[in-house]
Amino acid sequence: SIIGANIHDWGGKNFMKANEGASDGMPTKKYFVVEACEYRDSFLNIEPNSIVVTNTDPDHLDYFETEENYFASFKKFLTKLPQFGSFISFLQGENIMKILPENFHPRKYGAENSIDEVPTLQVLGSFQKLNAACAIEAAKALKISEKDAIASLEKYKGLARRFDIVAKVGNITIINDYAHHPTSLKMAIHSAREYVKANKLKKLWVVFQPHQYSRTRSFESKFITVFKEADEVLIPNIFESRDTQDDILKFDIQEFVTKIEADMTYVEKKRSNVWGRGPKKRGQIFYKKQARFTNGFENTLKILDDYAYDGDVVLVIGAGDVHKISEAFIDSKS
Structure with a gap:
């Protein structure tokens, strides 16, 4: 096999x-x-x-x-x-x-x-x-x-990077997944939300690295609608693979992330059980769902370090090298 x-x-x-x-x-x-x-x-x-x-x-x-x-x-x-x-x-x-x-x-x-x-x-x-x-x-x-x-x-114990719970750092659960198509991405996020509910956990973070500028452009309208069940979305970059310079220049990643957040915020306004916490240094504040373009792995790790709390779930997802964020986050807490 x-x-x-x-x-x-x-x-x-x-x-x-x-x-x-x-x-x-x-x-x-x-x-x-x-x-x-x-x-x-x-x-x-x-x-x-x-x-x-x-x-x-x-x-x-x-x-x-x-x-x-x-x-x-x-x-x-x-x-x-x-x-x-x-x-x-x-x-x-x-x-x-x-x-x-x-x-x-x-x-x-x-x-x-x-x-x-x-x-x-x-x-x-x-x-x-x-x-x-x-x-x-x-x-x-x-x-x-x-x-x-x-x-x-x-x-059966599963596959690497297929809804793979790789670690629990403190009480933060880290899950790796390979999904990079809107359909599989939506299913993985739904599964993560079900995991949060079943275990009475708190915030669901989705760290998503789109795979290919061309794929992200082709399915942009579908991608922006699949994050409704996430609380926070962090997009560090797009993984280049077989992309032309034209593919790269024609895609605005910040605009893409803004559209994701607009869709998430719209859903959040219809919910009554809004809760949230701010960064550790600032104490508790309320928050709304949000999506951020973090412009690199280092910035993504800093946000997770400042804002991810015990009881949160971090779903690191994509077909590129985004799993390195999981590894670095785990190493930083060891």
Whole structure:
């Protein structure tokens, strides 16, 4: 198996060789599992027998240019399934019909059917339950016993940077996540808010580093609406990757952050349970939700050091190097 993130159950590796999982009672030589990506049509190099699609929200428009091209790439991928193959996904999903080829004969498995079968998971996040439902349906398609599938999910400890609680500094909880698309970002923030509520914690900080100027521009209107459940948003910079100079010059990060705060403030005005605290040096003051462009990691760390209190949760999120903020914050408190 080859996965795009380090897996805690595999000793922090992102791969497992044949026979390494034999002690878990799961087949090891019969299947080869790979996490595939659609960017540059790279998944078209794979010859699959089964395909699990967890998300069909358009992305990588720097390559695909249009949503139609994005969906067309998925159609090409699904046509590679043999007639005896299996397609597993949430079949009621908004974009599913846009990616299914005509005369699609492989057997379809709807993950909706397994939601109620998902056991209590060790990993946090509402999206984890959706992924687990897909895993159960994939096990059914491969004739793996439901008992073994459920047992495996119950033991699953999660991935690095996938709603990964990396430390509790004093009584401040630090969570790393890799989300960099509006849909996954919204789900991660919602999961963090649920974590705050369930544990009777206090303030939810979101330290978000957008990945690519081009992606942030393409989905700006969606990005600015996903922070409603956060109390504080800090954006240190945008991680450059495959960006042109034109991409960079055409995007105003301060204006982007101002739009985020306007959306957050609007929601806050409708809430009656507004509470807050000021910096340690100034004692208690009331606050409103806010978003800030911090212009670098150092400034971000200073704000967290001055304003984050015991009982707060800090969600550090993005696909770039933003996890270094988590590491530096933890080190500064050690």
